[in-house]
Amino acid sequence: MSLRIGTRGSALALAQTKKVAGLLADRGIETEIITITTEGDTATGVPLHAIGGQGVFVRALDEAIIRGEIDAAVHSMKDIPAARPAGTVCCAVLERDSPADFLAHEGPLDAVRIVGSSSTRRRAQLLREEPALEVKQLRGNVDTRIRKLREGQYDAIVLAEAGLQRLNLTLPGEPLPTDRFVPSPNQGTIAVVCRDDPAVAEVFAPLDHAPTRLDVEIERAVMEEVGGGCFTPQGIYCRNGNLTAEVLALDGSRWERIERHITTIDEARECGRELRRQAADLIREAYAALGIKP
Structure with missing residues (x-):
């Protein structure tokens, strides 16, 4: 089987994609790397929140998968938004590199x-x-x-x-130490998204690192419950089930924080809801300051 793998054209995106292609080559899978330009790559003169947040780096690649132009795409997992389009699936989460x-x-x-x-x-x-x-x-x-x-x-x-x-x-x-500079959710993690086809997903399955996937799924569950995307300053980091999550004021003068050991996604969601309640004022202030409707 030969697979078409899409990527952004930046040096980092290409390096991450070549890493995935190399892991597949070790298993006898041929790949073709296809570069796709995203809105986040062309609109560099404005803040990310002004053009739709981190999801702008992913949208064009999702659309290429759905149109059948590529079979899969490689992303920094922190760029993948919570809401995912039908017809795509996260088929592999590689072992995490430094989250710092x-x-x-x-x-x-x-x-x-x-x-x-x-x-x-x-x-x-x-x-x-x-x-x-x-x-x-x-x-x-x-x-x-x-x-x-x-x-x-x-x-x-x-x-x-x-x-x-x-x-x-x-x-x-x-x-920067992760206890004081809590990373963004999924930072340091490479993910592969493919079309929702069991035959394609199966090819990438050996690349999936179960402990990393659990940690980043905990982070994403908290992120989804807190909301706010890249508009609200928030750090969410989990290692071996040990979660640290915080929401900050835009000027760093105030913050709300939760530290807890998490064993299930349901527990993570409850932590996210708890943090959202605690940080409600900070979230409202961030949206108001940026002129964005919650």
Whole structure:
């Protein structure tokens, strides 16, 4: 069997897709990699929440699967929205790489004043840690972000450590501790989405890592109950059933947090509902500040 695998054209997306293709090749499965441009790749001058959130990176690939142009697509799992179109299925979740954020900076850490990030979560967590920081919008692929750092447009930028590892990039800086900088749901995880066809899904099944899938499904269940998407700063991270979930004010001045051991998806959903009740004011404030209707 030969499979057509779709991907975005960024260096990171291609590296992730080549990793999946390599794992399939080890099992004697031939693949063809097809690059597809998404709205998130072309509209780089505006914040993600203004063009529909992380789902803009996934939509075009979902549509290509449904139209039959590709058999499957490889994604950073954190980009996959909760609502999924009929005709697609998440057929494999690879073993998780580092879930941490990485603060890259060329000069000394105590000289960092301006940090680049387009994530409301990262902005809020950075300001919680150091309210005097200025966090400025930063979009574009990894190469573009690093170039802007080296040009001096920012003193530091925040990237996913897993992405740097997959690109074999070594930058000056340090990973941010996940207890204080709780990652976004599913950060560090690669997922494969395919058309809802048992024969296709079966090919990818050996790549699925059950412990990672359970952890990220717990995170997604909490995320779905909390709501807010990329509009509301929220970190949700589970490792071996140990969940940390928080919602923050946009300026990092206040937050609500839950830490709990979770064994079932139902328990995760209850935690999500509990966190949503606790953080109701923060969620409303975030929507109002961004001019978005809840």
